[in-house]
Amino acid sequence: MKFGLSLFVTDQSARPDEVAAAVEAAGFESFWVSEHSHIPTATEWPFGGQVPRDYSSMLDPFIALTAAAMATRSIRLGTAICLITQRDPVNCAKSVASLDLLSNGRFELGIGAGWNEAELRNHRTAPETRFRLMRERVEAMRALWTHDVAEYHGRLVDISPSWQWPKPVQKNGPPVHVAGGGPNVLQRVVDYGDGWMPSVVPAEVPGMKGRVTPLSELKTMVPALRALAEKQGKASPQIVITGLTLDADVYRALLNLGADRMILRLPPATMREISTTIEVHAAAIRAVGGSLDGTG
Numbered sequence: 107m108k109f110g111l112s113l114f115v116t117d118q119s120a121r122p123d124e125v126a127a128a129v130e131a132a133g134f135e136s137f138w139v140s141e142h143s144h145i146p147t148a149t150e151w152p153f154g155g156q157v158p159r160d161y162s163s164m165l166d167p168f169i170a171l172t173a174a175a176m177a178t179r180s181i182r183l184g185t186a187i188c189l190i191t192q193r194d195p196v197n198c199a200k201s202v203a204s205l206d207l208l209s210n211g212r213f214e215l216g217i218g219a220g221w222n223e224a225e226l227r228n229h230r231t232a233p234e235t236r237f238r239l240m241r242e243r244v245e246a247m248r249a250l251w252t253h254d255v256a257e258y259h260g261r262l263v264d265i266s267p268s269w270q271w272p273k274p275v276q277k278n279g280p281p282v283h284v285a286g287g288g289p290n291v292l293q294r295v296v297d298y299g300d301g302w303m304p305s306v307v308p309a310e311v312p313g314m315k316g317r318v319t320p321l322s323e324l325k326t327m328v329p330a331l332r333a334l335a336e337k338q339g340k341a342s343p344q345i346v347i348t349g350l351t352l353d354a355d356v357y358r359a360l361l362n363l364g365a366d367r368m369i370l371r372l373p374p375a376t377m378r379e380i381s382t383t384i385e386v387h388a389a390a391i392r393a394v395g396g397s398l399d400g401t402g
Contacts, residue, residue: 107360108400109391110136110369111384112186112348115170116163119374126174128377129181132384133398136182136214137174138369141167141189146224152313160374168201175209184214186303186348186369187285190243191219191236192229195263196270199247203274211275216303216346217244218285221317237294238262244282244298251279283346287323288316292331301344301366302331308350318349321359328363352387357394367400 111129115122126137145162171183183205190198206213219236220226226233239262246258250270257267274280284291284299295302304319304327311318319327324347332342345365350356352370360368370387372380391398 107357107365107396108135108367109387109396109398110134110138110182110184110367111372111387112138112140112369113372113380114160114374115139115165115167116160116374117165118159118163120377120380121173122165122170123173123177124377125372125380126181126183127177128381128384130178132388134181134384134388135399136184136367136369137178138184138186138214138216139167139170139174140164140186142222142225143189143192144225144228145222146228148224149222152221152317168205171205171213172208175205175212181212182214183209183212184283185216186346187216187218187283189220190217190247191226191231191239193243195243195246196250196265196268198243199250200270202247202280203251203270203272206274206276206280207272209275213274213276213280214283215280216283216285235262237290241294241298248279248298281344283344285348286316287319292327292334295331295343296335296338296340299343300341301346302328303346303348305349306347321350321356325359325363328365352390352394354394357396 111134113125129137142161142164145157149157151157167185167188174183202215219240223233242260242263246263246265249256249258251274255267258265281300283301283303284295285303287304306321306324307318308321310320328345335342347360347365347368372383
C-alpha cells in the first residue's frame with residue numbers, strides 16, 4: 107500500500123510547491139489538494155457553527171498542482187477532490203490535460219459531486235441531478251482526451267464535434283477516482299471510474315450517512331465493488347482511502363482489503379508545522395511496518 111499526503115492549500119498556508127517538494131523529499135508516493143470555489147454565507151455546516159475559513163480560501167487545485175509539478179520530479183499529484191459538477195467540462199478537460207502534460211503524466215483526478223447545495227446552485231448546477239452531471243462530464247472529458255475529433259451528447263452535457271489539444275500524457279487520460287459513500291457509489295465507480303476514493307471514518311457519524319464510509323462498511327463494500335467490476339467485465343478498481351488516522355489496526359485492515367493507497371492529512375499551516383506533521387506521518391507509517399512509496 108502506498109501513502110500520500112493531502113493539504114487544503116489556502117492563502118494562509120504554506121505554498122503548494124514548497125509542500126510538494128518536502129513531501130517528495132520525505133519519500134511519500136503522492137501529494138493531493140482539495141477544492142471549493144467559494145462558500146456561500148448561507149451554507150449549513152454539517153457539524154454545526156460556521157464553516158471553517160479554509161473551505162472558502164482554497165487555491166484553484168490545477169494552479170496549485172502545476173506549481174507542485176514544477177517543484178517535483180517523481181511523485182504523483184492529485185485532486186482529493188475536484189468538484190467537476192462545478193466546472194465546465196471543456197475547460198476542465200483542458201486543465202487536466204495541460205497539468206498531465208506539464209507533470210509528465212503524474213496526475214490523478216479524484217472527483218466528487220459536491221455536498222454544498224448553495225455552492226452548487228451558484229454554479230447553476232441542480233443538486234438533484236449532480237450525479238448524472240458528474241457522469242456525463244467525465245464521459246465528455248474522456249472523449250476530448252482520447253479523440254482527435256471529439257463529441258458528446260448526453261442529457262445535461264452536449265458538445266459538438268470539436269478539436270482539443272493537448273492530449274494527456276497518460277493513455278486514456280489520468281486515472282479517475284470517484285469519491286462518495288452513498289448506496290450507488292460502487293456502480294458509479296464501475297461505470298465511469300478507475301478507482302474509489304471513500305472518506306473513511308472509524309465509526310458511524312450522525313448526520314453524515316452517505317458522505318462518509320464507516321470502516322466496518324468498507325470491509326464489505328470493497329469486496330462488493332470488486333465483484334461488481336468482475337461481473338461487468340471491468341478491471342478491478344483502485345482503492346484510495348482518505349479520512350482515517352493511521353494506526354496498527356487500521357493498517358492491518360486496509361492491507362487485508364488490498365487498498366492501493368492511503369492519503370493522510372496535513373494541516374493548512376506554516377511550512378514549519380507542515381514539516382513536523384510530515385515527519386510524524388512518516389514515523390507512524392514505519393512504526394506499523396509500511397513504506398511510504400509502497401515499495402517496501
